[in-house]
Amino acid sequence: VNDSIDFLRENGTTIVFFAVLFEQMGLPIPCTPWLLAAGALAHSGRPSLLAVVGLGALGAALGHLGWFFAGRRWGYGVLRFLCRISIEPDTCVQRTQGTFDRFGGGALVAAPFIPGLTTIAPPLAGLSGMPLWRYLALDALGDLLWASTFVGLGYAFGDQVTWALRVALRYGSSVLGVALGLFGLWMLFKLLQRARVRRKLHVDRIRPAELKEMLGRPSPPLVLDLRHRRELVEDPHTLPGALQVSPSELPSRHKEIPRDRELILFCS
Amino acid sequence: VALQLKRRGIHRVRPLEGGYAAWTLLGYPVVPWEDARQALGAPLSVPA
Numbered sequence: 317v318n319d320s321i322d323f324l325r326e327n328g329t330t331i332v333f334f335a336v337l338f339e340q341m342g343l344p345i346p347c348t349p350w351l352l353a354a355g356a357l358a359h360s361g362r363p364s365l366l367a368v369v370g371l372g373a374l375g376a377a378l379g380h381l382g383w384f385f386a387g388r389r390w391g392y393g394v395l396r397f398l399c400r401i402s403i404e405p406d407t408c409v410q411r412t413q414g415t416f417d418r419f420g421g422g423a424l425v426a427a428p429f430i431p432g433l434t435t436i437a438p439p440l441a442g443l444s445g446m447p448l449w450r451y452l453a454l455d456a457l458g459d460l461l462w463a464s465t466f467v468g469l470g471y472a473f474g475d476q477v478t479w480a481l482r483v484a485l486r487y488g489s490s491v492l493g494v495a496l497g498l499f500g501l502w503m504l505f506k507l508l509q510r511a512r513v514r515r516k517l518h519v520d521r522i523r524p525a526e527l528k529e530m531l532g533r534p535s536p537p538l539v540l541d542l543r544h545r546r547e548l549v550e551d552p553h554t555l556p557g558a559l560q561v562s563p564s565e566l567p568s569r570h571k572e573i574p575r576d577r578e579l580i581l582f583c584s
Numbered sequence: 585v586a587l588q589l590k591r592r593g594i595h596r597v598r599p600l601e602g603g604y605a606a607w608t609l610l611g612y613p614v615v616p617w618e619d620a621r622q623a624l625g626a627p628l629s630v631p632a
Contacts, residue, residue, distance in 0.1 A: 396605065522598040524607050542585060543604060552617035555607060560617075563585045570592045581586055582600035582607070 321357070321481070328354040328363035333371040336463070340379025340428075342398070342435045347372075348466055355470020356477035365471060372463035373456065376428060380438040380455055387442025391550050394439045396584060416440050424454040428462035444546060522580055530578075531556055537578035540566070547584060555582065 324331070332354045335347035351372055358365040386394045416423045416437065427437035441451050470477050522530075530537055539558040541548075548560065561569070563583075573579060589597050600607065608614060 521601040523601050524610050524612060527600060527607075528612050541604075548617050553608075553614035554617050555604075556613055556615050566585055566589070570589060570594060573589075573594055575594070575596075577596075579589070579594060579597040580600055581597065582603050584604050 321478075321485070324353060324481075325357050325360070325362045328357055329367045329371045332368055333375040336372050336375035337379045340376045340434060341382065342379075347375075351463065351466035352470035352477050353481050355467035355472075356474040356481065358467070358471055359474040359478075365467065369460070369463045369467050372467060373459040376459035376463065377452075377456055380434075380459075383435065383438040384442040384448075384451055384455075387439025388445075389442075391443045392547050392584060395436065395443065398436055398439065416444070421446070421450065421454045424451070425458035425461065428458050429465075443550070527555075527580055535577070537580045538574065539580045539582070542566070542581055542583040544584075558582075 328350075332347070332350050335345055335350045338345045339347040351368070354363055354368040354372075355365070357363060358368055383394070419426065421441075423433070424437050424441055427433045438451075438455065441455075527537070527539075531539075536557060539555050541554045541558040541560045542563045543554075543560075545560070545562075548554070554560065586597050586599050602609075
């Protein structure tokens with residue numbers, strides 16, 4: 317155990333840098349425990365508190381930067397890809413766009429604290445045309461706050477974190493097993509939740525071929541385009557006869573929807 | 585959104601499977617957004 321602790325003292329900053337870099341790039345590698353552990357070990361002066369915070373923030377910023385440029389280069393294709401591989405693709409694009417619109421650049425500062433948003437906010441900033449200097453400033457601020465928070469928590473609760481670290485190192489495989497078990501349960505819960513929502517909507521989905529045929533009828537359905545305005549600017553096309561409505565305003569305008577026509581909704 | 589509308593009594597509502605991406609992937613017709621832009625702010629009961 318002591319050898320392992322010494323190894324972490326010697327290599328804590330490097331481990332933190334790469335763990336943060338890979339996690340913020342979107343890989344399923346938890347970096348928070350490393351930030352906490354490095355913060356706790358920094359109590360003794362090794363590794364340096366400033367170095368851990370600095371390299372943690374740098375790793376996060378570098379991890380995000382690739383996504384920013386990807387968003388700038390490939391636009392909504394990147395966002396759709398990220399949302400497709402996310403656990404909640406049905407709400408992903410709309411929710412992240414809503415958060416970004418509500419908080420603007422502030423969403424970038426808060427993003428590292430919000431799971432999911434941390435990977436999606438940089439490409440969203442890139443595709444929205446945010447200037448690079450502004451993006452770098454806001455993202456760096458968020459990353460610095462985020463790294464300081466977790467390293468600071470580790471530093472503040474150094475004794476407790478060190479105790480937990482020793483337990484984890486002594487009973488490493490058991491602790492890992494419990495952690496993986498909890499992660500598996502969480503994944504199962506999210507998948508069941510998604511399956512439940514899909515089951516509710518399953519019978520109600522319309523296939524593109526059926527809609528195409530219906531649009532040729534004398535009384536076609538009412539088609540509502542729920543995509544974000546920004547996305548429409550990128551690809552200024554829509555389905556024939558579709559009306560563009562914001563998803564947030566639709567429930568409040570439900571009385572305007574004619575009951576005698578079928579309503580078809582679509583987004584990206 | 586579809587669930588919200590159903591809760592409000594609009595039962596004849598269906599989301600498009602695969603969304604806009606699936607529609608364009610199949611090569612189905614799209615129109616310039618200018619046409620849709622004119623409908624912005626218009627009552628939802630405007631005939632399509």
